Amino acid sequence: MALTPAQTQLADGQAHAARAMWNCLHDWWTMLPKEKRSLAAADAAIRQARKDIGWLAVLPAQAAQAVLKTYFQAWKNCWNGHTDAPTFKARFRAVMSVDIPQGRDLQIQRVHRRWGMVNLPKVGRVRFRWTKDLPVGKKANVDNRITGARLIKDALGWHIAFRVRTLESAPGPHEGPEIGIDAGVNIPLALSDGNYHHHGRPARLPDGTADRDKWLNADEKVKLLRLERRAAHRKSFRKPGQKTSNRLKRTYHQIASLRARAKRRAADWQHRTTTEIARAYGVIVVEELDIPNMIKSARGTVENPGKNVAQKSGLNRSISQEAWGRTVTMLTYKAARHGGALHKVPAPGTSQRCSMCGFTTPGSRESQALFVCKNESCGWSGNADHNAARNVLHLYRMGHALIPAAGRAVVRRARRVKPAAAR
Template identity: 80%
Template sequence: MDDQAHAARTMWNCLHDWWTMLPKQKRSLAAADAAIRQARKEIDWLGVLPAQAAQAVLKTYFQAWKNCWDHHADAPNFKARLHTVMSVDIPQGRDLNITRVHRRWGMANIPKIGRIRFRWTKDLPVGRHADTDNRITGARLVKDALGWHIAFRVQTLEPKPEPHPGPEVGIDVGVTVPLALSDENHQDHGRPARTRDGTADRDKWLNADEKAKLLRLQQRAAHRKSFGRPGQKTSNRLRATYDQIASLRARAKRRATDWQHRTTTQLARTCGVIVVEQLDITNMTKSARGTVQEPGTRVAQKSGLNRSISQEAWARTITMLTYKTARQGGTLHKVPAPGTSQRCSACGATTPGNRESQAVFVCKNEDCGWPGNADHNAGRNILHLYRMGHTLIPAAGSAVVRRPRGVKPATER
């Protein structure tokens, strides 16, 4: 599997060089297909990649260019060995020949590898449960720090869901309270955002024993790295230590993703309309270091806040809510973010100093003086903006008008 993954990555890089060096009038799928076939014949270690997987690399690369031309993504680039996820695509589902051994395990055929066993975690349309509307169309092998995983592509026919009769709720994402709801049913994962000394807890998804093990591994890695020389190849012992550190990080990420899936599924099943903020996370997590001429202030504190924001993975949570609410018949809307944390949800006044701290909100208006939780207040303001009609984008599942291919967007001079 490792050989096939490296061959697929190299195939992408060779295809990228071949594509960018050719004149535009000579670029075509037929010419790229012929080049791939020739490369697999002339280079032995590229031949370990099955022909179908090589064709999948070509289709993925061409789709990446189409996404770039349609202004949906950046242009494809070179895939580095140490910064690329190892993966192999199996585009044809009939080659898998999946069988279920018992409740927890299944077997599948992998081209040029053979019969493998995998953990059966979800129901798959195999055997008498498979038909033209519900079937497996392919799979993808992906490797991370915990080993190799297989993800199946399933084509299924699902009925259009009925409109969800659930209530409307506004959600404010945060660091202290991950998901603060306007109805006060806040969702907390029980992991402290900061340690006892006030710094950001980078490893909050690990228990005490795992944190101690991680610290020992980091100290061991630093000790072994001190014996290396500039330009010298990393030793096998240091690489093994790095792998152990990566496995702990991957375990923490898996726990965080599991909590997000469970929480978003519960919200999608309960609520009919979910309203969130339109956040520019890239600007929120910019460094405060500044320049040499104008150095920034409170750089360490801002760095800890950026790390905490990145750990919560707000964008991934909103993505999960988007497609899960659509499956349940609900809708997700986004509203402008400015002012939601400073406006009083009781009287509607925005007075400087309303938010006394990260968790405490006290209205400074003399006629109001409403006290409450700052995150709960922001959630109520988000829901109020939706009810007043201040939505930014169409609801999930609605039609989006796209610019036709070949038509340049209008620009103001």
């Protein structure tokens, strides 16, 4: 969105008020006895808070109600076993956002091919970049209309995301082939049919270290290095306990803008790649990876120090940059949208088993990219990632697909219920 400085200040005030509303609501909810907790009581508390606290009234009434609904839904997700319990939102770590739950308040108007106008409550008319076709004017009807929007701020500025309600027919079963996918660092996505999807950016620098800024071009990397040195120089003059200067804050903001641009490029590549895979294949099989355990530090303790700490740290950064969990999430809903399905199989042994003879021998994976079967009667060699992808598909065909996470949660809760005779 193209906001004026005054409009930016108003939007920032609403976002901070929404975060403070969430924190006050969380504090009120956790201190109240369980028998007195209810949605109606929380709604009355929010209305009273907006009357008593002047700066909370900056947030529109509908946006305050959206905070309550989001908070209540967060507790429902926790009770269902999907997420952890909601917590306080810190000022500098939380994402600044404001919800506009009613679409009739937006009054969207298209100016020309690139830009449009939208009305934001208590902010005014704002120009925004028109990047997708929206059901506005004659295109809008009961089955195809805008139901609301959400304002989100990142290092690049304020953005608006519209919620659109559409009526779509259920997709028919996908007639495409089955495919196994192995996620890696050198080859982001290796397929069992021999194809692969690469983002065209080297994962490592010429000296062999991981390139954490691979989504930036050469000029942007030079600019980032200059900004980081400038920030370190200006930070050296700050005394302990002293506030950060405006110059240092401006430098930090410029660094964050470059980081946000790189993150957007990575997410754009993931969206394009997952859409292509979901359209081409009917059954998609991936490994169930324990990513938090994979990126644990190898530093160890003082008594038992770790080995190859620097190498493991670089590998952890590379794994985090690839965002394998987000890729699986995209494949899950995009496959369902096109009539396909995504399945998960156990990960242990997929990189050590030979996909040709089926033998698992230690040391078969000689390097990150080469697999050589140690079985004397086989001796097959090939790309290690493609070999792992074929093993992933083999596990699915042999009936080793795992139960989805929601299904496992239901099974665990069912096992806790005591038989009727024991009650």
